[in-house]
Amino acid sequence: MKNSPLHVCKVQQPDATIYKVHNLIHAIALLALLYYRASSLDVIPTLPWALVTASELLLCFMWLLRQPFRWHPVSRTVFPEGLPEDDKLPAVDVFICTADPTKEPTLEVMNTVVSAMSLDYPPEKLSVYLSDDAGSPLTLYALHEAASFASSWVPFCRKYKIGTICPDAFLSGSASVDGDDDTSLRSMDFISELEKMKSKYELFRERVLRRAKGKFETGLQDRPPLIQKGFLYHSLVEDYFSGFIMHCRGWKSVYYNPSIPAFLGSATISFNESMIQNLRWNSGLLEVGLSRFCPIIYGVSRMSIPQAMAYGLLAFHPLYSFPLMCYATIPQLCLLNGISLYPKVLLCGDSLRTWWNEQRIWMIKSVVPLFLSCLDVFMKMIGIREANFMLTSKVVDEEQDEKYKKGIFDFRGSKLFLIILSTLVTINMVSLVGGLARVISEASYDDMFVQVFLSFAILAFNYPIMEGMIFRKDNGRISVSISIISVIVSIIFLSLGSFLFF
16 A cells, blocks of 8 residues: 555544643633732742742743643554555664663663564664673673574564563563464464473573673672763763754654553662662753753754744753742741741642652652752853763662552662752641641631641652651661751751741
């Protein structure tokens, strides 16, 4: 079918209309809040007013950049039968990066390599590359083993039309086929070959996890990783920056979200690794936003304005930390001192649990890694700090994995992350108790309701932090020393803030 389309795009209705109406209401509310700020300058101390107003202006800017994501929601139907014959398909290069075998398990990397080699694409037009910034002999040895195993695995996948082409995922019991007829996966021939394939994979796995164990137990070390992949593109987030530059040069892409995920990866599950990962990402994003490649300046003349705004939202995402830091401290100081920051009227209105968890994680990430990423970029700009690619560990710890599945935070890791979070939680606890007592004694319920609610909401979202500081006794709790430091810093902040601001 030479003239058949490869995909058809359709605007999602009534979603598009609902989003536009919601955005209109949101815009009216923002304008009303800004009007209130301008009209209350003479009754609120200047510095708190200025900080809160600046935070709200920044949030308005971020909200504006977010609109292209929701303004025109679409769904896409694809027609793979419209693809040309194999000999007319373009060549495809798959580039896989790894940097440290101690943090990125070699077996998982090799599963990625074998999966890429097994893609349903003409083999003569498919090239797979592995870049190892550590130059590890272990990775080189494992790659030879992976190539040997792939010589059996790839034909097996093609013969039985295996959908789950990752060896570890398929052989652990997760299987699918391309099409409705899965009788081939129940045939005696398949069962016989499957057992042989399991044996070959076990042999491959044992030879890699053994070489790795021997290497680490004997203390052998490869040369230090030379991380270059981000720096060559002016940013630690080379994927974001590469995509941005390609779009600026005219590359056209489409968004497609199939019902079955095309790719799956491993995510960090420990608190510390998650914070480090987000710090690196957001540091790289802000570097692009503050460079000559700023999307809302460099991009608007090279791509559509909505696309430039979407890239801009990602580039300036770390700036969310400043409004959230402000909201976690300034209203609480005003609450303790009996000063109202908000109008008397409060309007309040997925699954509730999913929404709650997403808001909780977003808040924690916004006040820690986003704030530190902004600080990191500033220090690089003035020459205090050099660029540093902080690799996160993908090694799964069984104890951490069990806590993660139960929804329990494991707070072992960087003290800096925890001191910031614990201090903000302590400030809000003190402000809520002291401010609520003042509200009751002065009967200022209408004036102070929003600030009391804000402190309560912050504590509710950050209950795992409170739990880790006060109630938990396991080895994943927040240490007593960090809690003491947080209390001391909170007392100093509240005392100095009340003296300087009021």
